[in-house]
Amino acid sequence: MSFHPDDPAATTPGRHGPPPRGGDAGNPATEADARRRAGREPAHVTASGGRPAAGTSTEAFLLPSTECEPPRGGPAHDAARHGVSGQGSLFAAAPAAAEATTRDGGPEASGHTAPDVVRHATPATRSAATAPPATPPPAADPSAQGTATEPGSSPRTARSAHGVRVPEPLGEEDRRRLLEGRHHDPHALLGAHPGPGGVVLRTLRPCARSVTVVAEGLCAELHHEGDGLFAGLLPVAEIPSYALTVRYASGDAGGPDREVRVEDPYRFLPSLGALDLHLFSEGRHEELWRALGAHPMAHDGVTGTRFTVWAPNAQGVRLAGDFTHWDGAQYPMRSLGSSGVWELFVPGLGEGALYKFEITGPDGHRSLRADPMARRTECPPATASVVTASQHEWQDAAWMERRAGREWHASPLSVYEVHLPSWRPGLTYRELAEQLPAYVKDLGFTHVEFMPAAEHPFGGSWGYQVTGFYAPTARLGTPDDFRHLVDALHAAGIGVLMDWVAAHFPKDDWALARFDGTPLYEPADPARAEHPDWGTLEFDYGRREVRNFLVANALYWCEEFHIDGLRVDAVASMLYLDYSREDGRWSPNAHGGRENLDAVAFLQEMNATLYRRCPGVLTMAEESTAWDGVTRATHHDGLGFGFKWNMGWMHDSLVYMSKDPVHRRYHHDDMTFSMVYAYSENYVLPISHDEVVHGKQALVSKMPGDWWQRRANHRAYLGFMWGHPGKQLLFMGQEFAQGGEWSEADGPDWWLLDPAYEAEPDHRGVRDLVRDLNGRYAETPALWQRDTDPGGFSWIDGGARDDNVFAFLRYDAAGRPLAVVSHMSPVVRKDFRIGVPPTPEGTWTETLNTDAFDYGGSGLHNSGLLTPEPVAAHGHPVSLTLTLPPLATLWLRPG
Numbered sequence: 001m002s003f004h005p006d007d008p009a010a011t012t013p014g015r016h017g018p019p020p021r022g023g024d025a026g027n028p029a030t031e032a033d034a035r036r037r038a039g040r041e042p043a044h045v046t047a048s049g050g051r052p053a054a055g056t057s058t059e060a061f062l063l064p065s066t067e068c069e070p071p072r073g074g075p076a077h078d079a080a081r082h083g084v085s086g087q088g089s090l091f092a093a094a095p096a097a098a099e100a101t102t103r104d105g106g107p108e109a110s111g112h113t114a115p116d117v118v119r120h121a122t123p124a125t126r127s128a129a130t131a132p133p134a135t136p137p138p139a140a141d142p143s144a145q146g147t148a149t150e151p152g153s154s155p156r157t158a159r160s161a162h163g164v165r166v167p168e169p170l171g172e173e174d175r176r177r178l179l180e181g182r183h184h185d186p187h188a189l190l191g192a193h194p195g196p197g198g199v200v201l202r203t204l205r206p207c208a209r210s211v212t213v214v215a216e217g218l219c220a221e222l223h224h225e226g227d228g229l230f231a232g233l234l235p236v237a238e239i240p241s242y243a244l245t246v247r248y249a250s251g252d253a254g255g256p257d258r259e260v261r262v263e264d265p266y267r268f269l270p271s272l273g274a275l276d277l278h279l280f281s282e283g284r285h286e287e288l289w290r291a292l293g294a295h296p297m298a299h300d301g302v303t304g305t306r307f308t309v310w311a312p313n314a315q316g317v318r319l320a321g322d323f324t325h326w327d328g329a330q331y332p333m334r335s336l337g338s339s340g341v342w343e344l345f346v347p348g349l350g351e352g353a354l355y356k357f358e359i360t361g362p363d364g365h366r367s368l369r370a371d372p373m374a375r376r377t378e379c380p381p382a383t384a385s386v387v388t389a390s391q392h393e394w395q396d397a398a399w400m401e402r403r404a405g406r407e408w409h410a411s412p413l414s415v416y417e418v419h420l421p422s423w424r425p426g427l428t429y430r431e432l433a434e435q436l437p438a439y440v441k442d443l444g445f446t447h448v449e450f451m452p453a454a455e456h457p458f459g460g461s462w463g464y465q466v467t468g469f470y471a472p473t474a475r476l477g478t479p480d481d482f483r484h485l486v487d488a489l490h491a492a493g494i495g496v497l498m499d500w501v502a503a504h505f506p507k508d509d510w511a512l513a514r515f516d517g518t519p520l521y522e523p524a525d526p527a528r529a530e531h532p533d534w535g536t537l538e539f540d541y542g543r544r545e546v547r548n549f550l551v552a553n554a555l556y557w558c559e560e561f562h563i564d565g566l567r568v569d570a571v572a573s574m575l576y577l578d579y580s581r582e583d584g585r586w587s588p589n590a591h592g593g594r595e596n597l598d599a600v601a602f603l604q605e606m607n608a609t610l611y612r613r614c615p616g617v618l619t620m621a622e623e624s625t626a627w628d629g630v631t632r633a634t635h636h637d638g639l640g641f642g643f644k645w646n647m648g649w650m651h652d653s654l655v656y657m658s659k660d661p662v663h664r665r666y667h668h669d670d671m672t673f674s675m676v677y678a679y680s681e682n683y684v685l686p687i688s689h690d691e692v693v694h695g696k697q698a699l700v701s702k703m704p705g706d707w708w709q710r711r712a713n714h715r716a717y718l719g720f721m722w723g724h725p726g727k728q729l730l731f732m733g734q735e736f737a738q739g740g741e742w743s744e745a746d747g748p749d750w751w752l753l754d755p756a757y758e759a760e761p762d763h764r765g766v767r768d769l770v771r772d773l774n775g776r777y778a779e780t781p782a783l784w785q786r787d788t789d790p791g792g793f794s795w796i797d798g799g800a801r802d803d804n805v806f807a808f809l810r811y812d813a814a815g816r817p818l819a820v821v822s823h824m825s826p827v828v829r830k831d832f833r834i835g836v837p838p839t840p841e842g843t844w845t846e847t848l849n850t851d852a853f854d855y856g857g858s859g860l861h862n863s864g865l866l867t868p869e870p871v872a873a874h875g876h877p878v879s880l881t882l883t884l885p886p887l888a889t890l891w892l893r894p895g
Helices: 028-038 172-179 274-281 397-404 429-443 479-491 544-560 571-575 597-613 647-658 664-672 707-723 760-778
Strands: 119-121 191-195 198-204 208-215 218-221 223-226 229-234 242-248 257-262 293-299 302-310 316-321 341-347 354-360 366-369 414-418 447-450 468-472 495-500 536-538 565-568 618-621 643-645 683-687 727-731 793-800 805-811 817-823 829-836 844-849 878-884 888-894
Touching (some): 302 354, 316 341, 414 429, 429 760, 468 544, 479 495, 495 544, 544 565, 664 793, 760 844
Parallel strands (some): 414 447, 447 495
Antiparallel strands (some): 208 218, 223 229, 793 805, 817 888
């Protein structure tokens, strides 16, 4: 039986009928489910994991520089083999064709097609399988005499006119726009459509010698209209289920022609529904990565890949790839209404295919662009996007459940910052998974923070000039390899944070800049688009689709890769319209101010959405100004971040530590000023990569004095940092006092920890201190339980500038104290009195001393139980007298 769109019986999608018009657009729940399934359903792939082989891949025509070749890699799906139904046709369907062929071209009695449909035919003969049915020839037609030829092709035989007639030619304007890649609806011209006297079938097959349509009861060669267009008027009343057999000249002189059986991409309804388009146009598609980009999927029972891209100002978009020799002529895409989205479903194309979009801008300029939504890329310096689907099975359900219940403001949080390509140069994601979790766990850090892991073309940017926002860098492996690394860290009990760049993007002409020939992702106003410091472009946060692209990207990393938090880079450059701009070179907001109100709204939306959808996730802002409310909730008009990097503390404390101890008394306030504003935001204390490059020197090299004093300063500073209110972040290499600046090419100087190196004990001692700092920190609630509560801190003595001493108390939720005393002079101070509160234990114990022998210090300490004396000091009724080692920090607890 057959169906017609006006037939009431054709309203239920199934094997023998098309879906209702518009797909499931009228049913949001159905469409949402379909969208979720579509993004996860893998296409057929070969056993080797490479491109689909013959019988499963798309037709590929290869265009060498001088001549056309037959395809390499095999044809698309055999329609009969996969039970192709009318769901894929534009109007009606017929049962799967019983056409069958064998490798040698002979017919088979069965109704199934042989798996391998690549056939060879000599130039002078045609396979019996392509002989036309016993149909009287049509009336003579001048254009149907088979005289049209292409370079290298043989003349058409009279047989080519059997079974089909010459249809009305395309209008000159439609034909020109189609061939130039500027047609908004190529599906209206290509594929099968009802016409006067039958069904018009037209296909665009550049470099083909001939194209034959194969359907139930019909096998006939189409007429060549020139320029790779083949067409015929089929003598049928309704559109059948059909496939195409395409014949190419051999690439070898005198060799046989090659034939491939293909599905027609232009017989399918749109594979992206109205709900997806509506949500995106409104800027509210929170799972945008499931709608746009390249998705291996099954569409109307046929496996292939759906390609979608947003290019609203383009005259036309075509698909190019390694399967077309990077020529987009064969695959023009259709525009889906006013959404600006272009779409094409290519049957048989699967994982591993390389692709780009060939975009014709308003000025007629044509460029090949990487997919902004690509979930996998080629390894730089190559720039193509790669079709991919995840096969990873997560093993971290217990971690994700525990994370959802964590309140990170009142929990231990110490972060080890890592540049993945250089932590151990040469390691892949999977090799890192064997070493990094064990190392970080041994040192006691609760989290790692990856410097930007998204794809970037220039390694020297450290990942901060992103071109592939949805793809982990291919330098170290595949997206599933990256998932494996995250899984391994979670298995070790370590959270994973990631630097996320939403402030700017580079100007590479194959990426986002002027993507559709106009400013699209960037503002049209050059005063707002150009970032003067970095030579990059800023995002247009006021455009709904751009804001959606970024918000969905944040969700993507947390949902698809189980990232536990994002550190948002360069927030200050987003917030201020005059950031790094001279007077007269920036455009004010609608109220005449310098605040970027669109960026504020974007950051609020991003944070609110992320915290709503991803329980237990955290966000951090690298924000270097006094903007109010960075970590205040969005419903209280804040930006909504969980934490803010305390750039002021970092700068001031490093200035102090760089001074000779003789002069530190004059800079004492640099170490105490942070407590004036410590509770205005939720802070992280960062010693990041930015502080150990570009002539700033490594942390230990910033310190004054000889080698011993530098290490002692380094240790004392770390003890002060871990005792100070706020969470800690330390960049790789600083945990063992690397003396040289970090290089992205060389990574940390691991040889310093080689036992054969004479100074190895010095570096091992600092690393052992970091391990103990993290261990004591995790088991001491006073250091993290009230990090955001002013009642969790009080000075013992913040004014001992002549002694270079800082003494303070930290309190846990039950009021139990921990005393921190930092002595920043290279002398020993004996009988140094500090006031302490009375405690039930009645005694105190030195629980950490950065001057210990094990850490490379002098070994001076306060041993045993320390009993307070009834001598009032610093506002407390009792006090302790201590020996303060040179350049050291002490932690003391009751008991």
